[in-house]
Amino acid sequence: MTANPFLDTDRVRHSLYGDADRIAQRTSALARAKTAGPHPASVIADLAATGLRGTVIDIGCGRGTTTVALAERLDPPRLVAFDQSAALLAEAQSRLTGxxxxxFLRGDFHAIDLPNTSVGVAVAAFCLYHSPRPATVIAEIARYLAPGGLSITVTKSPDSYRALDELISASGLxxxxxxRPSLYETFHSHNQADIVATCLDxxxxxxxxxxxxxxxxxxxAKYVATNPKYRLPSDTHEIAQRLRDTVGNGPVETTSTVTYVVAARR
Known part of the structure; x- marks a missing residue:
């Protein structure tokens, strides 16, 4: 087991993304908490609309939120939803029925079975921090991008949700x-552009x-219970009660910077 759970292949395949309900709980808790910032799927779709018409791939598509936005905004002739989680791909497929x-393609984003120069737009949102070598994924994107094709990568700042880290620590939970190091340590807002620039403009x-x-x-509790950075009880009610007993009943405010890098094939 690696120190960073986002780089632990077994955990990523099973406990972190093997259950669509866990991701739904996480995204629902974040959506309820959000007070400012545009929806990433809408931003991605707008950026992608400037790219070539043709095949579009959504790498690390998860439950399909961005895939749906790409389908509606671009209406591409071919749209590939790619993920390594069968459970999340099934969820995405249910949202794009008809x-x-x-x-829908399942596999490892370090080596995707697509021909060279076959893709007009490649999106990789909130997934490359699961790679210990994200530059390898960028090289793979560069391989299958068509001349003039666009890559859109998206990630978070390494200090995302810092106030929650401090709250959980102060509570004694x-x-x-x-x-602990950021979950986004291999691919974050501060190093993303440099990594992309190794293979793309x-x-x-x-x-x-x-x-x-x-x-x-x-x-x-509903959010932090889904965050693998923490070592917490499995029962959200127990987490909530411990928080009330130690640091109070909230509220707590926190931030995250979301960074988009648009790049072109050289």
């Missing part, structure tokens, strides 16, 4: 929460600050 030209960098307000201990 839409023509959509394919996980005293080391505030000192960076065209645009966009930073958006997202703000969140978790209303009370129950709301906080």
């Amino acid at each position: 839409r023509m030209g959509v394919e 996980d005293p080391e929460a505030a000192t 960076v065209q645009q960098i966009v930073h958006h600050e997202h703000r969140f307000r978790f209303t009370d201990a129950d709301h906080i």
Whole structure:
């Protein structure tokens, strides 16, 4: 087992992304807390609309939120939803039932079975921090991008949700929460453009600050229980009660910077 759970292949395949309900709980808790910042799927779709018409791939598609936005905004002749999780691909497929030209492909994003120069737009949002060598994934994207094709990568700042780290540490639930390395240590807002530039020509960098307000201990517990950075009890009610007993019932406000890098094939 690696120190960073986002780089632990077994955990990524099973406990982190093997259950669509866990991801739904995480995204629902974040959506309820969000007070500022545009929806990433909409931003990605707008950026992708400037790319070539042709095959579009959504790498690390998860439950398909961005895939749906790409389908609706671009209506591409071929849209590939790619993920290594069968459970998440099934969820994405259920959200895109009946839409023509959509394919679902499972595998490892370090080596995707696509021909050279066959893709007009490649999106990799909130997934490359799961690679210990994200430059390898960028090289793979560069291989299958068509001349003039666009790559859109998206990630978060390494200090994302810092206030929650400090709260969990102060509560005694996980005293080391505030000192552990970021989950996004291999691919984050500060190094993303440099990594992309190893194989592609960076065209645009966009930073958006997202703000969140978790209303009370129950709301906080529903989110932090899904965060593998922490070492917490499995019962969200127990987490919430411990928070109330030690640091109060909230609210707590926190931030995350979401960074988009648009790049072109050389």
